[in-house]
């Protein structure tokens with residue numbers, strides 16, 4: 086029996102999801118062009134989380150490819166990328182936006198992915214964590230041959246997205262990045278759709 090629940094995350098907002106091991110998670114565009122920061126914590130402790138740096142060692146790639154495992158800061162597999170219907174632009178380099186970033190850009194009290202993360206965890210009565218480097222889904226950062234980074238507008242189209250399998254019980258946070266001062270979201274914040282598919286498989290056949 087597969088139970089599928091879709092949740093619309095408003096542009097600029099974030100939401101946390103408890104996801105059982107073996108469940109699938111799809112993060113999809115609706116209108117297209119919206120970057121999403123993805124944070125994944127072990128359900129039993131926010132001290133173990135999806136670590137981009139450790140994932141680089143495991144995959145020997147800077148950016149995710151289909152079939153790739155993401156690992157934690159304790160080098161245990163936490164997520165597998167099953168499907169990607171975008172052109173594959175996902176960033177694993179740039180830190181999540183936070184209030185200090187928006188202050189640099191001249192704005193006080195701007196929403197941020199870090200604030201969205203903290204608020205999402207608070208809904209589960211969890212304290213502010215060490216903020217991991219997120220997987221910046223749909224985020225289009227061009228890398229020059231000289232090593233320069235150029236954030237560009239998101240190219241993910243309507244309905245396109247990524248599908249993961251959770252390899253552990255996790256708390257997964259999606260932030261539809263509120264960055265409207267740089268080009269990455271095209272200056273307009275859009276909603277995204279998060280779908281959790283929970284296949285009720287007996288433990289013995291898993």
Ligand SMILES: [Zn+2]
Pocket residue numbers: 122181182197198199262263264
């Ligand atoms: Zn952000």
